[in-house]
Amino acid sequence: MLLLEIFFQLLPVSTSTETGYYIDPLILSYPPYHHWTTSTGWDLRNVQRLESNNLGYVANRDFERNANAVALIGDSFVEASMLAAPDRPGAQLERALGGRPVFAMGNPGTALLDYAERIRFAHTHYGVRDFVVLMERGDVKQSLCGSGNINGPCLDPKTLEPRIEKLPPAGTLKRIFRHSALAQYVFGQLKFSPQQLLRQAFPPAHGANAASSQPASGAAQMPPGQTASYVDLVTHTFFERIRPYATGRLVIVIDSDRSALAKGQLKPDPSRARFIQLARAAGATVIDTEPLFQAHFARSRLSLDVGPYDGHFNALGVSLVTQAAAAAFAQP
Numbered sequence: 001m002l003l004l005e006i007f008f009q010l011l012p013v014s015t016s017t018e019t020g021y022y023i024d025p026l027i028l029s030y031p032p033y034h035h036w037t038t039s040t041g042w043d044l045r046n047v048q049r050l051e052s053n054n055l056g057y058v059a060n061r062d063f064e065r066n067a068n069a070v071a072l073i074g075d076s077f078v079e080a081s082m083l084a085a086p087d088r089p090g091a092q093l094e095r096a097l098g099g100r101p102v103f104a105m106g107n108p109g110t111a112l113l114d115y116a117e118r119i120r121f122a123h124t125h126y127g128v129r130d131f132v133v134l135m136e137r138g139d140v141k142q143s144l145c146g147s148g149n150i151n152g153p154c155l156d157p158k159t160l161e162p163r164i165e166k167l168p169p170a171g172t173l174k175r176i177f178r179h180s181a182l183a184q185y186v187f188g189q190l191k192f193s194p195q196q197l198l199r200q201a202f203p204p205a206h207g208a209n210a211a212s213s214q215p216a217s218g219a220a221q222m223p224p225g226q227t228a229s230y231v232d233l234v235t236h237t238f239f240e241r242i243r244p245y246a247t248g249r250l251v252i253v254i255d256s257d258r259s260a261l262a263k264g265q266l267k268p269d270p271s272r273a274r275f276i277q278l279a280r281a282a283g284a285t286v287i288d289t290e291p292l293f294q295a296h297f298a299r300s301r302l303s304l305d306v307g308p309y310d311g312h313f314n315a316l317g318v319s320l321v322t323q324a325a326a327a328a329f330a331q332p
Helices: 002-009 089-096 112-126 172-178 181-189 194-201 208-212 227-242 258-262 270-281 289-299 315-330
Strands: 020-024 027-029 035-040 045-051 070-074 102-106 130-135 153-155 162-164 250-254 285-288 305-307 310-313
Touching: 002 181, 020 112, 027 112, 070 089, 070 112, 089 102, 089 315, 102 112, 112 130, 112 153, 112 227, 130 315, 153 227, 172 181, 227 270, 250 270, 250 315, 258 289, 270 285, 285 289, 285 315, 289 315, 310 315
Parallel strands: 070 102, 070 130, 130 250, 250 285
Antiparallel strands: 020 027, 035 045, 153 162, 305 310
16 A cells, blocks of 8 residues: 555645635635646546645636636636646636636536625625636536535525535545545546445345435435426526626626537527526526537537546637637627
8 A cells, every 4th residue: 555655646646635615614715825736537647737826726827806807707617627727718718808817716516606605705805897607507406405516505405495515624534535646546536436335335225216216416306396496596596696796797608518519419408598598687698508519510520528538628618618708798
């Protein structure tokens, strides 16, 4: 084990990614000016050496009070740790806006109501008025408590009442693992899950029936008949919470089913369509990437994904969405 630890310390596996509530009781981030290395998969692809800024985000600049700045809010799609720094959304959006400062506030494993807290923070502490929110298709549903993508506010999946679901403080064992390259390789690169191993070793008493009743990974269990109403309530809650803070232009870019579009298919997504309708009614400029990506695939076979193993945007995909966001700011 010691030899393996020494060996992996020499390799570009993720080490010491010490997330915590450093800047705000409801906002998770890295420690300011924290250094670490990331890579993808067992064979350590897409190696990047990262450093967080003064606020604990992987960004191309420190943040300072500036009413002319644009805050770019999202999850791992904004952090884009697998891309080179100039190719990440914050850097590309800043170039597309002609050098206007962009504060990239991306935090992996978060959802729409977490984004509202970052909008609050950016306006209150830095005077930001204009925002771009880069959304995954699952960001609305992942705002339900228990989704595994919550760092703070969420809605109870049964009652749809607001709750707070924060990550617990790291215990002694977890703090040790954070500094172990071998542990990071096993849990990060190989995606080893003790919980999944236990479920496989000790299956539920009712077998397949019990398993089928469990929600899919990353999704909260919804009561029957609430599929539509949760979209309305999550969306309403988001816009009510950001209303005092998003006082300028709010541009929302929402991802689409790129794998289907690349095959010339268009799959209906009623929840996504409903969110777009509600967001536009609330005054947001919504960029629906379906026609944008359809046009791309009609003229090119180039993928917009990092790879078949990673559905995050590659540099070309980032360019398409940031150019579209910048064009929205040019409109009256």
